[in-house]
Amino acid sequence: MKRIAVFGYSTLSLEAMSRLNQQQYSFVFIGKNDAEAALIAEQGFDAKVIDFRNDDELRAIGVGADIDILFCFFPRDFDNVFLTISARAIDKNITIVASVDDPESAEKLLAAGADKIIDPYEICGRKTHEILTRPEITNILDDTVFGRHDLNMAQFEVPEGSCLETTKISDLKLNEKHNLILIGVVEGALNGQLHFAIGEKEHRLKAGDILVVIGPARSIKSFKREVEQCGD
Amino acid sequence: MDELREHSAYAELNRLDDFIIICGFGRVGQHIAAQLEKDQLHFAIIDSREAGVLKARRLGYVVIHADASKNSVMQEAGINNGARAVICTAGDDVVNVYITLTSRHLNPDIKIISRANNQGNVKKLYQAGASNVIQPFEIAAMVAAEYIGQPVAFEAILGIIHEQSHIIMGTLYVYSGSFIDGMTIAGIGFEQRKLMLIGVISANAMQGKYKNSYPLQNQHFYFNPEPHFVVGDGDLLVVMGREYAIDYFRDQIEENRLKGVGRR
Numbered sequence: 001m002k003r004i005a006v007f008g009y010s011t012l013s014l015e016a017m018s019r020l021n022q023q024q025y026s027f028v029f030i031g032k033n034d035a036e037a038a039l040i041a042e043q044g045f046d047a048k049v050i051d052f053r054n055d056d057e058l059r060a061i062g063v064g065a066d067i068d069i070l071f072c073f074f075p076r077d078f079d080n081v082f083l084t085i086s087a088r089a090i091d092k093n094i095t096i097v098a099s100v101d102d103p104e105s106a107e108k109l110l111a112a113g114a115d116k117i118i119d120p121y122e123i124c125g126r127k128t129h130e131i132l133t134r135p136e137i138t139n140i141l142d143d144t145v146f147g148r149h150d151l152n153m154a155q156f157e158v159p160e161g162s163c164l165e166t167t168k169i170s171d172l173k174l175n176e177k178h179n180l181i182l183i184g185v186v187e188g189a190l191n192g193q194l195h196f197a198i199g200e201k202e203h204r205l206k207a208g209d210i211l212v213v214i215g216p217a218r219s220i221k222s223f224k225r226e227v228e229q230c231g232d
Numbered sequence: 233m234d235e236l237r238e239h240s241a242y243a244e245l246n247r248l249d250d251f252i253i254i255c256g257f258g259r260v261g262q263h264i265a266a267q268l269e270k271d272q273l274h275f276a277i278i279d280s281r282e283a284g285v286l287k288a289r290r291l292g293y294v295v296i297h298a299d300a301s302k303n304s305v306m307q308e309a310g311i312n313n314g315a316r317a318v319i320c321t322a323g324d325d326v327v328n329v330y331i332t333l334t335s336r337h338l339n340p341d342i343k344i345i346s347r348a349n350n351q352g353n354v355k356k357l358y359q360a361g362a363s364n365v366i367q368p369f370e371i372a373a374m375v376a377a378e379y380i381g382q383p384v385a386f387e388a389i390l391g392i393i394h395e396q397s398h399i400i401m402g403t404l405y406v407y408s409g410s411f412i413d414g415m416t417i418a419g420i421g422f423e424q425r426k427l428m429l430i431g432v433i434s435a436n437a438m439q440g441k442y443k444n445s446y447p448l449q450n451q452h453f454y455f456n457p458e459p460h461f462v463v464g465d466g467d468l469l470v471v472m473g474r475e476y477a478i479d480y481f482r483d484q485i486e487e488n489r490l491k492g493v494g495r496r
Contacts, residue, residue: 011351015373020380069380097376103259107454116379123261123375124368125307126394128319130343131364132252136403136468140453141393151446151455153378155385175456179444181430182390184399186384187318189344194388196399198473199309212385215456216444221250 001026005067008053008074008082009036012099014121016071017045025069028061052083055090064090072098072114078106081112088113113144153183153213155226160207163230169195171201172211178223182217241276241294242308248274249314255300255331256321257284260347260368264319265293276309301330303338311338320346320362325353329360336361392472399429401470402478410466410489417460425481427473431455434467 004020006013007030017027029047031037037047050057061067070087072080080098087094098114100106106117130138158164164172174180186195187209194212195203205211213220243250254261265288268275273340277288278300288295298305300320304368318335320328327432328346335344346362348354350488357365380384391397396446406413409466422429432439435451452471454461463469471478 002380012372012376013371015370016376019373019377024381071376095380097379099360112267116376116383118372120368120372121259122263122377123371124260124347124366125267127366127371128264128321128347129267129271131345131366132317132343133267134272134401134403137393137401137470139448140431140433140470141389153382153385153389155382163428171489179456181428183385183388186388194391194397196397196472197397198423198426200486210384212388214389 002068003028003062003066004069004071005030005061005063005119006071006073007208008072008079008099009039010035010073010075010099012118013071014040014043018043027065030061052079053087054085058090060207061088063094064070067094067099069093071097072096072109074099075101077101077108080114081105081108084109086113094152131147150217151214152217152220154215154222154224155186158205158207158209159227162227163209164205164227165207167205169197169205172214174213174223177227178215179219180213180223183212183214186212188212204219238296238298241296243277244294244311244316247431248310250316251275251310252317252319253278253300253306253311253315254321255279256323256327257281257288257295257323258323259323260323261319261321262287264321265275265291269293274476278305278309296478300335301327302332304469304478306334306338311335313344315342316340317343317345320344322347323349325349328358329353331362332357332362334353361481398474399472400475400478401472402475403433404469404471404478404482404485405425406463406465406469407485410485412485413465415463416459417457417461417463420463422471425473426477427471427481428470429457430470432457432461432463432469434464436467439474441468 002027005028009031010230027045030038030043032049034049037049040047047063050061072083074080077100084096084098088095096114097116098109099118103119109117151185171187172182174182182197184194185203187193244255244415251377254264254275254277257279259278276294278298283299285295287380296309320331322328325348332344332346343362343363345363346367347356348357348367352367383415391400392399432454439454442457442461446453
């Protein structure tokens with residue numbers, strides 16, 4: 001189970017915590033004062049009050065130890081920048097997701113060490129544009145992949161020694177064999193090159209490649225099992 | 233001077249027959265305008281705040297300095313004369329409800345997309361007549377949640393949705409009499425056309441016999457349909473591929489339909 005520390009009392013914090021499956025993630029909400037912590041505790045989440053500007057207090061709640069992910073969702077950008085810089089200095093592997101109010105702060109947050117920037121106004125603008133120009137696709141993705149239906153997106157890493165190694169993308173035929181649509185393959189880490197499954201130069205899988213798929217939860221589960229076992 | 237500018241904005245809108253009215257030019261309104269400009273779609277901004285109006289003018293947008301909740305302003309802007317959608321972007325839900333209600337009252341058929349800043353107001357906006365309601369913080373939370381779960385998959389799919397890659401998602405309409413009307417998925421041959429079929433949206437009750445069906449408003453979405461799935465009039469094929477490959481196939485369906493009509 002991954003542990004997430006959520007900083008900043010906001011709609012975004014509450015929504016994010018309620019969206020994430022509490023069987024996969026455990027949360028600790030960090031408020032600036034007792035009133036904020038009490039409001040979050042009322043929703044059933046563990047809540048604490050610390051001074052986020054103090055590294056010792058960050059360590060005391062588990063930054064650098066058992067906290068895997070940090071949500072920096074303070075309303076003020078400079079609080080998020082300060083928290084990001086402090087947390088990144090303590091733990092170079094922690095995943096930091098930070099929200100911005102002013103779009104100009106995005107670069108500063110990235111420079112401070114954030115992995116992902118969330119700009120609610122930009123996202124809202126994009127969404128409106130999508131509904132306006134491509135309503136059918138937006139509806140499908142909202143109701144299925146991003147919604148609460150059983151259709152999901154998933155990623156699988158090709159393990160070392162897997163039977164998938166050296167397989168051509170075009171030979172996988174996941175739609176026929178596993179009821180999954182293969183979107184593409186990302187070489188290595190997050191910023192690796194994405195090879196689309198369609199109309200692209202042929203790509204042979206190697207260990208560390210990540211398959212990106214869409215499909216029903218049960219198909220994803222059974223394919224995951226197969227990928228894990230096929231090299232044994 | 234202001235009156236002159238206003239007059240020229242109204243005159244420009246009068247000449248158009250397909251445009252979008254954006255009410256409010258704050259952070260959200262600005263993002264929407266930038267996207268529509270990129271798409272080369274026509275739009276007009278209505279904002280009662282001088283700062284918003286000046287900013288929109290500096291960017292060269294058609295802008296009306298007025299209160300969008302007034303019937304006369306929306307009528308002059310063309311809500312019944314060429315506008316196809318109204319977007320309410322205010323940070324205040326009270327304002328958005330009022331503009332939504334005004335717009336729906338003036339035009340029962342127009343598409344209205346409204347922002348809701350507070351979850352409790354979503355229902356009120358639908359009651360006021362909104363076609364779609366967008367909640368910025370709910371969507372932002374979804375992005376955060378999806379990102380930490382499957383960052384690679386999420387960024388890849390987001391890139392496609394936002395059309396940031398050369399591969400996009402598109403839809404193809406199955407017209408009655410077109411060559412794909414009545415064809416099976418296997419017969420259409422998506423792979424040879426360099427397209428990937430994600431699924432089919434259909435309101436056709438006959439399709440109910442197929443598996444992988446997900447309810448979608450008044451229709452169903454059939455994910456990864458089997459090779460023997462037969463597409464019919466009114467179905468919408470959801471495909472992924474290069475834009476030109478999607479456009480080329482769309483043209484073929486259209487051309488073929490026209491020939492079919494000519495023969496009748």
